[in-house]
Amino acid sequence: MIRGRENVSLAVRRQDGTIHLEHQRLGTLLTGKIRRVPLVRGVAVLAESLILGVKAMQRAANVALQGEEEGGEEIAGWVLALTLLVSLGLGVGIFFVLPLLIVHLLDPSISSDLVSNLIEGGLRLALLIGYIKAIGMLDDIKRVFAYHGAEHMAVHTYEAGLPLVVDNVRKFPTPHPRCGTAFLLTVVLVSILVFAFLQRPPIEWRIVSRIVLVPVIAGISYEVIRFSGAHQNSAFGHFMAVPGLLLQRLTTRQPDDSQIEVAICAMETAIAADEGREYAVPVALEVTSAENEGAGANLAEPEPPTDGRMDAPSGC
Template sequence: MKSLQRSAIIAAEEQPANDAQPGRTDSADAKISSLTMALTMAVALLVGIGVFLILPLLAVRAIDPFIASSVVSNLIEGIIRLAILVGYVAGISAMKDIRRVYAYHGAEHMAVHTYEAGEPLAVDYVRRHPTPHPRCGTAFLLTVAVVSVLAFALLDAALGTELQWRILSRIVPIPIVAAVSYEIIRFAGAHRTAWFGQVLAAPGLWLQRITTRQPDDAQIEVAITAMQAAITADAEPDAEEANHYAGGAVG
């Protein structure tokens, strides 16, 4: 959210003077931007929880009387959740702006591949690499959806199948499910040449065939610039850390 806010403020500052709204100040723009993004995040969380967690649960709840096993019930719920996720990322790809975002997404991955291969961050080198990457947010979301099937099945067995408990069991443990999924993604990325790492990464790489596109050279140049800025920022300690070490050295 902080990055998005900073981006919005910079974009507003770069507007020509005749496009600026009279009577508006940068501080007012920043406050409005913060409020807007806070409301956007709140709505996104509510919609995300409702569509990706509660809706599959209610759909399965309607057919539960015809399902003999809770394991089968959780499996069907997981399949519905995966179908919604894949349908969503595929559906929004019909939007022109999203297709452009997906191209930048691919350029970002290609630049990371290039850096990890120890090659120069230049367009010709970046162009050689694929758009999917095993440590992608898309792969993370897919892993969360898969891990949640097992987690929710265990919780249903422990808490029972009453609706209120099942709803809570879909929401409360999400940080734990996300943490486990994150570690799986890290493990797959660290062992990408091993067969088990390739097996773990394969579904996420497949889904990225939807969420990434081949970028043009200008988009690759943007990804290179962003990658170089990230490398520089990662190599330099922030001011607080620098002061801490300086104080320690003086003491």
């Protein structure tokens, strides 16, 4: 899945090896006036990206596994809402509340509020890295991470002004500074700074504070990434990008040629849709062997900002 200025594209490798393409216009949360409101736009982008991700996963599964073409069953509104609520609840519970509960058990032996909060932040970071490493051991996730890397390589190629062909895409690395992984890591790092200077009221109030401040932290994180993206050629921009690029060593893998082909098709479709034209898969990219069956490029990761202008396609 590739997100352009005004459209999002999806490319899926069918079981027969051919590639299914589709695109749709982005919602107003990602393209409307709300993008001009600092902090609020970060929460809006995260929400809409989660919705796009869930819908794309369902659509890709339908096409890749069932061979569905046009149409197909849409996710019911209540099912989508429930899925998002459960996902967000688990995320907040595991990465925000759980570290707090663990530290609460240690609090009797910790005299400093600052030290307690920093330990909590360290646990939060360790949980994120451990979670990514754990799921990265699963075969299906390894394939998703390979498509993730292919997306980034295709974006690099486009930004370098080179033709989108496999040989050119192969020249570029899998990490990319505008990535959902960078957003997740920034959220954790910002949360460490925000929570570090809070006091230690009763545990109930501390839990409430962690939950209530999640949207604020997400908004701040978006602005940090947006600012660093706008200054990516400066020393500061490079410095800010380093943590996210390092974490992408876990969330991306080297793709094979068939996965790169899917990423190229997704990129070309997003570009064409933004330009008001259609893109057809070249015959050279259509394969007839079922051994290349799989899903579209990285369908699970919500995408944070490009450089704030959304003037270049980016992997989702």
